Amino acid sequence: MTTEVSPRDALEKNGFVGPFPRFASEDTVGELREFFQDVLDNQPVHPLYNRYSVRDWHLVNEKVRELLTAPELIKSLEQATGADSLVLWRSKPFEKFPGDGAIDWHQEYGYFDGEEVGGHRPALPDEPLQPVELDALAPSDGRLRRRRRDGAPSAAPACWP
Template sequence: MNYKLTQAELAQFHELGYLGPFTLCSPEDMAAIRSRIETEVLTSDGPNPKSRLQCRHLDQRFLYNLCAHPAILDRAESLFGPDLVLWATYFFNKEPGGSEIPWHQDFNYWPLEPVVNLSAWLAIDPVTIENSCVNLIPGSHKKIIKHLPSREGMAFSEEADPAQVDASKAIPMELKPGEFFLFNERTLHQSNKNMSQKRRMGMTMRITVPFVKMTHDVGPLFPGHANIQLRGTDHLGFNRLVAPPETNP
């Protein structure tokens, strides 16, 4: 199948700063993937010894295959062109009672220059308002918001200046398992404290282009971090590249 974005979808992404939801796989297929995540990923160490949740596409082929799915890459290519780089993934695993993630723009936290990024947020569990789905503010990517030290109880140490955030414009991004949405590095988003009795797990995939230079070995990355070329060619050689992991058993 061809998943390339239409002109109307491209216009919507540039106007709103996000797009979706789209379907990568069925809830039934995601149930099998979720079982592997629970038994093979969350129980084992990955490339970052301090976090089992970060960059597991570097050591788990079935997770890399999710990132390389045409449903994501065809759309990414529509926005960024043919040369695509995968530089990070992360499991946002919010258990019941999990803390609020404050309003923020992702560019604030990343060691990229310039900060050019497309994020895909893939639902592993059912994602609802009740169990703390991501909320987004349409059009908020058009303005850079100053970030301040977070208020007490937040999951992040910095947040967008509350005085510059109009949360009344927020829309909830509810997802079935196997659905995802796309957003850019400046789109304001957050998620509330999980007040339900159900876990909410999602996997974020961070895609950029070869002209973006990153500092691999500093937070939120880690010593030994590297990128994977998803499509096309890296003609510049700014960043460390590795091959995708070998096929899982």
């Protein structure tokens, strides 16, 4: 008797899960392949960063955003992680060709995270950060409002769900 392993159990045991069921059409996959090949080949200026970047095209390309937020993908990711909600924080494609072999377990942290932009820097310009004692806050306290150093309300979005 074969026991079916849940996506969440597979992720916990193996450190990866998949493959997920295919949901994007051949046309969509082909269009995105061409788009990202153009990004890699021609290194256009990213409209948000005013410099070349392979990162965060989901913020300016509707097809990329649609693929990464497709209900079919979200459902698979929620099943694998057990999360009630997910946030698309950053997107970054990389090339992996047939026969390249496995990508060893790693964590993209520090300076190995996008040298063309620098993942250690904020993606978009922001006001200087101010220290906040977060352990004293709870979701029931409401939304966290940022203020500028001079005490005036910030134009930056509030955080906390």
